[in-house]
Amino acid sequence: MASLHWLPVKFRIIFKTLLLTYKVLRGLAPSYLEELVIPYQPNRPLRSQNAGLLVVPRVSRSRMGGRAFSYQAPLLWNQLPVQVSPPSELHDDLRPR
Numbered sequence: 001m002a003s004l005h006w007l008p009v010k011f012r013i014i015f016k017t018l019l020l021t022y023k024v025l026r027g028l029a030p031s032y033l034e035e036l037v038i039p040y041q042p043n044r045p046l047r048s049q050n051a052g053l054l055v056v057p058r059v060s061r062s063r064m065g066g067r068a069f070s071y072q073a074p075l076l077w078n079q080l081p082v083q084v085s086p087p088s089e090l091h092d093d094l095r096p097r
Helices: 009-025 062-067 069-079
Strands: none
Touching: 009 069, 062 069
């Protein structure tokens, strides 16, 4: 896999989930996915309100709930360092032509 420059399966799943989350936040994904990703809105003014965080929903203890896009996407997105989160200028580059 190294000679083909492929990511291991675990990291490819993470990459694809984060890429799809980015597209959802930029309005480039289907509306049914946009319903699953909710931006974090605190009840009072906090420094974290401008951090681009997403709400991680509570899931049941079953394995399948923890694997759902609605749970994994916000969880992985919130773990990204601030320096890695994409700038808004990339919005036009990802638009289908």
